[in-house]
Amino acid sequence: MTHEDRRLPDLGDSAAPAAPPTDAERALWSSIRKQASGKSHREVKAALEAAKGEAGRTPQTDGGRCARAQIDEWERILETLADHDGPYDPDADPFVQGQLMGQHDREAYEHQHSLLPSAMTSPPDECPRAEQRPG
Helix, strand or coil: CCHHHHHCCCCCCCCCCCCCCCHHHHHHHHHHHHHHCCCCHHHHHHHHHHHHHHHHHCCCCCCCHHHHHHHHHHHHHHHHHHCCCCCCCHHHCHHHHHHHHHHHHHHHHHHHCCCCHHHHCCCCCCCCCCCCCCC
């Protein structure tokens, strides 16, 4: 199971395919990665706990999908640092690099097949950017 699959809402035993992450979720993840850059394992763990606390206090207009995406990204970064000495670096994160390769491949395919970018986009932004936390 990939980390992106894990972020999708649990649909139980439903046979319906899971929705891909929205552009808003991807932007949220990017914001969190910027915040996490240079943070130690301990600092990322504190940011994860803060995100969990914030999710419990903030009304969820999207069924909690954005809050879940934020928490999942902090958890994924924390897991990345568990096997790593030193601070978090998105440039050394294999998951991030895989996403960038996939994005590049998708853009190359669209260009090659003259697809309009709007034909391949997700729903409009729905998630607010993650709050900048003092590091």
